[in-house]
Structures are given as structure tokens and as C-alpha cells.
Amino acid sequence: MPALPDLFAQALNGLSYGVLLFLLSVGLTLIFGMLDVVNLAHGSFYMLGAYAGLTLIATTGNFWLALVAAPLVVGGIGAVIERSCLRPLYRRQPLDQVLLTFGLIYLFEDLVKWIWGGRIRSIPAPDLFSGSVTVLGATVPSYRLFVIVFGLGMAVAVWLLIERTRLGSIIRAGVFDAEMTGGMGVNIHRVFTGVFAFGAALGGLSGVIAGPIQSAYPPMGASILIPALIVVVVGGLGSLKGSLVGSLIIGQAETFGKAWLPGASMLMIYLVMAAIVLLRPQGLFGRPLK
Amino acid sequence: MLEVDGIHTYYGESHILHGVSLRVAAGEAVALLGRNGAGKTTMIRSIVGFTPPREGRIVFEGEPIQAWPPYRISRRGMALVPQGRRIFSPLSVRENLLLGARAAGWTLERVFALFPRLRERAEQSGGTLSGGEQQMLAIGRALLTNGRLLLLDEPSEGLAPILVREIGRVVKGLKGERLSILLVEQNYHLALRVADRVYVMNKGQIVYEGTPQSLEAAEEIKRRYLGVA
Ligand SMILES: Nc1ncnc2c1ncn2[C@@H]1O[C@H](COP(=O)(O)OP(=O)(O)O)[C@@H](O)[C@H]1O
Ligand SMILES: [Mg+2]
Numbered sequence: 001m002p003a004l005p006d007l008f009a010q011a012l013n014g015l016s017y018g019v020l021l022f023l024l025s026v027g028l029t030l031i032f033g034m035l036d037v038v039n040l041a042h043g044s045f046y047m048l049g050a051y052a053g054l055t056l057i058a059t060t061g062n063f064w065l066a067l068v069a070a071p072l073v074v075g076g077i078g079a080v081i082e083r084s085c086l087r088p089l090y091r092r093q094p095l096d097q098v099l100l101t102f103g104l105i106y107l108f109e110d111l112v113k114w115i116w117g118g119r120i121r122s123i124p125a126p127d128l129f130s131g132s133v134t135v136l137g138a139t140v141p142s143y144r145l146f147v148i149v150f151g152l153g154m155a156v157a158v159w160l161l162i163e164r165t166r167l168g169s170i171i172r173a174g175v176f177d178a179e180m181t182g183g184m185g186v187n188i189h190r191v192f193t194g195v196f197a198f199g200a201a202l203g204g205l206s207g208v209i210a211g212p213i214q215s216a217y218p219p220m221g222a223s224i225l226i227p228a229l230i231v232v233v234v235g236g237l238g239s240l241k242g243s244l245v246g247s248l249i250i251g252q253a254e255t256f257g258k259a260w261l262p263g264a265s266m267l268m269i270y271l272v273m274a275a276i277v278l279l280r281p282q283g284l285f286g287r288p289l290k
Numbered sequence: 291m292l293e294v295d296g297i298h299t300y301y302g303e304s305h306i307l308h309g310v311s312l313r314v315a316a317g318e319a320v321a322l323l324g325r326n327g328a329g330k331t332t333m334i335r336s337i338v339g340f341t342p343p344r345e346g347r348i349v350f351e352g353e354p355i356q357a358w359p360p361y362r363i364s365r366r367g368m369a370l371v372p373q374g375r376r377i378f379s380p381l382s383v384r385e386n387l388l389l390g391a392r393a394a395g396w397t398l399e400r401v402f403a404l405f406p407r408l409r410e411r412a413e414q415s416g417g418t419l420s421g422g423e424q425q426m427l428a429i430g431r432a433l434l435t436n437g438r439l440l441l442l443d444e445p446s447e448g449l450a451p452i453l454v455r456e457i458g459r460v461v462k463g464l465k466g467e468r469l470s471i472l473l474v475e476q477n478y479h480l481a482l483r484v485a486d487r488v489y490v491m492n493k494g495q496i497v498y499e500g501t502p503q504s505l506e507a508a509e510e511i512k513r514r515y516l517g518v519a
Contacts (some may be wrong), residue, residue: 078356104315169381169385169389172381172385173381173389176378176379176380177378179340179360180372180376180378182339182361182364183338183340183360183364183370183372184361184389184431185364185365185390185392185435186390187359187361278400
């Protein structure tokens with residue numbers, strides 16, 4: 001039985017990982033709910049966020065600037081991808097979309113290798129959070145606590161935006177019935193682009209704040225994609241609440257899996273997913289499957 | 291106001307509408323009748339741009355709109371109450387109503403005055419309403435877009451007789467509010483009560499056009515295409 005402070009430290013690790021997953025899965029679940037597209041390249045936005053952050057921090061020396069600017073850059077890339085590549089495919093079969101977004105993973109990975117090289121690049125934490133603190137007997141890097149607080153703050157902000165604003169009601173309507181939303185006079189294609197860009201930007205944000213924890217390396221996008229997809233399945237497709245709860249569960253599963261079953265941490269995630277999907281095939285907060 | 295001129299509409303390869311023409315004049319209420327599967331909903335979907343016709347023209351207040359995206363058609367003044375109501379269940383009643391609200395004329399207050407139940411349920415999610423309340427919501431939502439042509443696709447479907455009469459009364463009252471109406475119905479009696487003119491559709495073609503009185507007298511049409519004796 002590990003000591004309590006160790007368990008606590010691990011739970012905090014799981015929480016910070018869960019927060020990263022949440023920022024990533026919001027875009028994935030909204031894009032899926034609204035556009036019926038599983039964007040396999042969504043992890044690439046995470047990777048691009050980390051690298052954009054790397055360069056911005058290296059050139060300006062200012063983490064906070066990178067935190068704001070890198071997501072904007074990635075959001076812009078997302079908007080271009082949606083307009084140029086995805087839009088022509090909405091009326092096509094899902095397989096075409098899978099192939100396209102799968103191809104984009106390699107495109108972005110090669111692009112990153114070409115610009116930044118293939119080795120791992122570490123990203124410094126901002127000075128303000130470069131130390132560590134002791135909480136309930138556990139020593140925790142203060143940057144992790146920042147990630148947790150910042151991520152939960154973002155979760156609240158995203159929730160308010162989606163649930164409490166007019167723009168949010170348009171997005172929820174579009175997720176529920178895109179055609180009818182268009183029939184009410186909403187330019188639904190513009191909303192698609194906006195939501196895709198917003199999801200990409202949040203994925204990029206996740207990558208920037210992950211940087212000081214995980215460093216930047218080209219396959220990071222592909223490797224976080226699987227847990228993020230699992231979050232969406234566990235939480236329920238198209239559900240924001242599901243994204244949050246799913247992320248926190250999978251974050252803990254991954255972290256405790258790593259500690260208890262070293263070398264097979266993914267197994268823990270798969271077990272959790274299997275258990276939830278067996279009990280609720282539509283995920284925790286998904287609409288019942290027809 | 292609306293002129294549909296010889297449209298052909300397809301779902302993929304299946305050819306559903308075979309050269310359908312229909313007009314609605316300003317201030318007029320027109321009913322489109324026909325059995326299940328006749329192509330009435332496809333007609334509505336063609337008009338609002340959900341399933342644009344591959345041939346033919348649709349002219350709305352002087353502009354050909356057959357190639358426009360649905361949002362432009364809606365903003366131009368077409369208000370849709372779709373078959374099956376298609377309420378946004380995760381949105382509150384208020385959010386449903388305000389989603390497409392535009393310009394002046396119909397306001398939230400006026401819709402609440404017309405359907406007091408909706409005021410009581412304003413903060414509830416649309417999915418929790420009963421069938422009749424959802425129909426009121428669908429009508430209120432369409433009115434708030436302040437379109438000048440109201441398209442109603444089977445508003446009485448699945449409702450108890452008392453609610454059918456209520457919907458009939460409301461629709462009849464709306465006519466003349468600077469609003470033209472195209473009403474798709476299987477409920478023959480409701481349609482005749484509301485309409486100035488009627489069309490009957492069968493297998494993707496218009497097979498009869500006339501007034502409610504002339505249709506009442508057209509026994510053969512009623513029997514063959516509407517199943518009313
Ligand atoms: N999405 C669709 N794909 C293929 N065929 C369809 C679709 N929707 C309707 N149809 C067919 O089009 C015909 C007309 O249907 P519809 O316009 O819904 O008739 P109505 O509204 O008069 O009952 C029917 O034969 C129906 O099976
Ligand atoms: Mg129909």
C-alpha cells in the first residue's frame with residue numbers, strides 16, 4: 001500500500017493530465033457532434049500548439065504571450081483545414097473523412113520534423129511556477145497546480161460560453177440538428193468553421209500548457225489522440241459535460257495505471273472504457289443510441 | 291409571393307418530384323394535400339433549400355432562390371414549421387424561440403401571449419415538452435423569424451383532436467397577419483378549414499388544384515388520392 005501523500009501526488013498528476021485531455025476532447029466532441037466527422041488529426045493541433053509555444057517562448061521569452069498566441073495560430077490553421085479539406089467531404093462517406101484526417105496526421109508530423117527536427121525539445125515552465133510546493137505532505141511541481149487551476153478555469157469558461165450565451169445556443173442547436181439550424185437562418189457553415197477553429201485552438205492551448213510537463217516531440221499528437229478519443233466515447237459523443245467527466249476519469253486511470261501496471265498503462269484506460277461502454281453504450285452523457 | 295415552377299427533386303438517384311408547380315399569393319393560405327409518401331415533405335424541403343431541386347425554378351418575392359443555401363432562404367422571409375417539429379431538445383424553450391429571431395413584428399412577448407404554456411415552460415428544455423407544446427414551440431419559433439411565408443408540414447400529426455382544433459384555430463388566426471401560409475396536411479378537414487386554395491399531390495405530381503368548395507365536390511379525387519369518402 002503506497003503512502004497517502006504518494007497517492008495524493010498521483011491523483012494531482014492524474015488531474016493535470018485530465019485537464020489536458022479535457023481541452024483536447026472539447027474540440028473533438030463538438031466537431032463530431034456537429035459535423036459528424038471524427039477528426040483524427042485533432043491530436044496534431046495539440047502537437048502544433050506545443051511547437052508554436054516552443055518557438056514563441058524561445059523568441060519572446062514570454063510564456064504568457066505564447067499561452068495566448070499559440071492557440072490563435074493553431075485555431076487559424078484549423079479554420080484553413082476546415083475550409084479547404086473538410087468542407088468538400090461533408091456529404092461524402094465517413095471513410096473518406098477518416099482517410100483524409102488520418103493523412104493529415106502524417107502531413108503535420110512531417111511538417112513539424114521539417115521545421116523543428118525530430119528530437120525531443122523541452123519547454124521551460126514560466127518562472128512564476130518553476131518551483132515546487134508541498135501539499136498535504138506531497139511535493140508537487142507548482143506548474144502542475146497551475147495547469148490544474150487554469151484548466152478547470154477554462155472548463156468553466158467553455159461551459160459558460162456553450163451553455164449560457166447566444167453563440168453557445170447556436171452551437172448546441174447545430175450539434176443537435178445542423179440542417180434545421182440552417183433552416184432557422186443560421187449560416188451553419190460559418191458555425192462549422194468557427195467551431196472547428198475553436199476546437200483546434202483549445203487543442204493548441206492544451207499543447208502549450210502540456211509543453212513544460214511532457215516536452216515537445218513529433219509523435220505527441222498521435223499518442224494523445226487515442227486517450228482523447230476514449231474520453232469522447234466514455235463521456236458521450238457531442239456532450240460537453242461528458243468531455244469533462246470523461247477526461248477526469250481517463251486522466252486518473254492513465255496515471256494510476258502507470259503507477260500500478262508499469263508498461264501497461266493503456267490497459268487501465270481500455271478497461272475503464274470497456275466497463276463504461278458495457279454499462280452505457282452511448283457513454284456517460286451521450287444521447288441514447290438509436 | 292411564391293412561385294414554384296416545374297421542379298424535379300431527387301434523393302440521391304431516386305427521382306421524387308416530377309415537375310411540380312405551385313403558387314402562393316400574398317396573404318393567401320394554400321393547402322397541399324396527399325397521402326403518405328406523395329412527396330409533400332420533399333416539396334417543402336425543396337422550397338427551404340434542404341433538398342434543392344435539380345431542375346425547375348422557385349421564385350420567392352421576385353427572386354429565384356432554388357440554388358440558395360437554407361439560411362439565406364430563411365433570412366429572406368421563409369418561416370418553417372417542419373414535419374416532426376424538430377425542436378432543439380437540449381435548448382431551453384426560450385433558446386429555441388430566440389434561435390432564429392429576427393427583425394420586428396413578432397416578439398417573444400407576442401408568442402407568449404399566443405401560447406401561454408410556452409411562457410410557463412420558458413426555462414425548461416425543449417425535449418421535456420409534450421407533443422402539443424412542442425408544436426406550439428415549433429410555430430412560435432417560426433413566427434419569431436418574422437418570415438412572410440409560413441410553411442407548415444403536418445402540424446396536426448400525432449396530436450389529440452382537441453389540440454388539432456387548437457392548432458387549426460391558431461393557423462387560421464395567423465393568416466392575414468401580413469403572413470401567407472403553405473399548409474401541408476393529411477388531415478383533410480383541418481386543411482379545408484384553413485385554406486383559400488388547395489392542391490392535391492400524388493406520386494410526386496400535382497393531380498388537382500382548386501378551392502376547398504370544388505374539392506369537397508370532387509368525389510373521385512377525394513376517394514382516389516385522399517382516402518376520404
Ligand atoms: N431521405 C430520403 N431518401 C430517400 N427517399 C426518401 C427520403 N425521404 C423521403 N423519401 C421518399 O420520397 C417519397 C416522398 O416522401 P415525402 O416527401 O416524405 O412524402 P410525404 O411528405 O407526402 O409523406 C417517398 O416515397 C419516400 O419514401
Ligand atoms: Mg411528409
